[in-house]
Amino acid sequence: MTAKLAPRFWGAHLLALVLVAIAVGLGLWQYGAWQAHREAQAADLTDAAPVPLDEVMGPDDPFPGTKVGQPVIVRGSWVPTGTVYVSGRERAGQDGYWAVTPLAVGGPGAAALPVVRGWVAHPGDAPAPPSGTTELTAWLQPPEGTGQPDDDPTDDVLPQLRIADVIQHVDQDLYGAYGVAEQPEPGLERADLAQLPDVGALTSIRNLLYAIEWWFFGAFAAFIWWRWLTEEPEPEPAEEPADTPVG
């Protein structure tokens, strides 16, 4: 092995070091990208500066995946006849309801955004739905819907804030989203946000897989280097038995 440390082999050692360093470095880079992507996706937008709703999404747009919890400013007229109560909402350990009234964005008849005005223990205790025009700030949330059916479509209580259910209660289009009012109405408690960004296990998994790959190749280069360092100078193949088939 000491023979391999002779100056004429220094170039080979340097090459091995460079190859291993490059592979480790590229692996670290991919690993960093993987972490950065995950952090970006988990960003909590709820404290961000409010922006006008039309800058985030239009009435016919799909929900922008990176805007969960974004505070938006909504201006328009209430649609009090479209008020619904969403059951099964817990607040401080108590089961209750969300009071939801659509807000026609821009003016009466325009596409509306369902707004969670607040939380109430019983729909009967809720104040009368507001009417007229307003401007409020709300956290934007994607619509719910795991397919739980509304067991009684004729009343105003829904099991989930599903756009397809709310639309039965209004005469206009609805946004593919809902808002949770930052300031609850007097007589209502503030509703908790149901959905905050969640980092999926697969988020940018590709970068992690690349990182592992690079480290593998680094280890492989180091392995070959080590094999070459430690192997004895080979005797001529002629004096060895011919390769025998294996397996």
Place this chain on the structure above:
Amino acid sequence: MKLFSTYRVLAFVVGALLAFCSFVALPLRYLPTEGSSLQQLGETLSVLWVAHGWAFMAYVVVTFLLARKLRWSIGFTILNLAAGLIPLLIFFMEHQVNRKVRAEHPELVTPSAV
């Protein structure tokens, strides 16, 4: 011989994935207009690069073992390893390896491995 058959299978898998990624997924991802459905398809198909990378890892190990066993020269070994990264080269190299093995180690080629 199992190592030789494994080499041939891996060479084919790596070569097919590399050719598909280079000649289909890559142009689809960058040539069509950003956001169009074709471009989205290219984006989705690009996942196969990961598959190529992992298949290539296995290919490198198996090819290296085969090279040691059959006492390939360093140049031929490196060329074969690099063939997993250069589109279409691997199909040519696999053909060369096949010929070489048949000529030098006919006992390794079972009748079924054509």
